[in-house]
Amino acid sequence: MRxxxxxxxxxxxPGIVDNIATIIKQHNGNWQTSNLRHLSGFSAGIIEVLVSEENAESLVSDIKNIEGLEVNVGVxxxxxxxxxxxxxxxxxNDRQGIVGEISAVIHxxxxxxxKLASSQASAPDFGQAIFKASAIIAINGEEKIDNLVAALENISDDLIVDINV
Known part of the structure; x- marks a missing residue:
């Protein structure tokens, strides 16, 4: 399997997700995980599909031929x-470059x-833009986890880090 x-x-x-799901089903693929979004008038997404070796090439071809979509596929x-x-x-507090600061520390x-999922919202009662993110990070060792959290918290005094191991 691939x-x-x-x-x-x-x-x-309308129908973009149905188009993709139909093609996956036609090639006996199994939709595994996905993140689909509507952003500023665009549909954007990423999908992981489990597919047999013999159906992988035709699945890729049919997905890439959906009209009106820019598609990239890796098998x-x-x-x-x-x-x-x-x-x-x-x-x-939201500011330009915050994702770069966070990703640099993680690296x-x-x-x-x-995985990184982020959003921006208005702070209740203050109206200031707030940055929120959920991240999953692979890291080896308790000491390295502690060092990572400390380094993230040192980015700025307004950054709050909640951790679940």
Whole structure:
């Protein structure tokens, strides 16, 4: 079995997800995980599909031929992480470059950013923009986890880090 990782972007219209799901089903693929979003009039997403060796090439071809979508597909064997994974919730005043600051710290502390979901909201009662993110990071060793959390908290005094090991 192979994993196909599909990313797409196109002007939002009804039926995009149904189109993709139908093609996956036609090729006996199994929709594994996904993150689909509507962003500023566009549909964007990333999907992981489990598919047999013999159906992988035709699945990729049909997905890439969906009209109106820019599609990238990578086909691989799934990776397993030997490291521990931790889940972090990050909250701070929003500012330009905050994701770069966070990702640089994770990299310098030998972490591998597995998943990042971020949003911006208005702070209740203050109206100031707040940055919120959920992250999953692969990192090996309790000491390295402690060092990572401390380094993240040192980015700025307004950054709050909640951790789940």
């Amino acid at each position: 994993h196909a990782v599909i990313s797409f972007l196109g002007k939002d219209r 691989t064997h799934p990776l397993q992480y030997d490291n521990n994974t931790i889940s972090l919730e990050l909250t701070a 310098k502390q030998h972490g591998n950013l597995i």
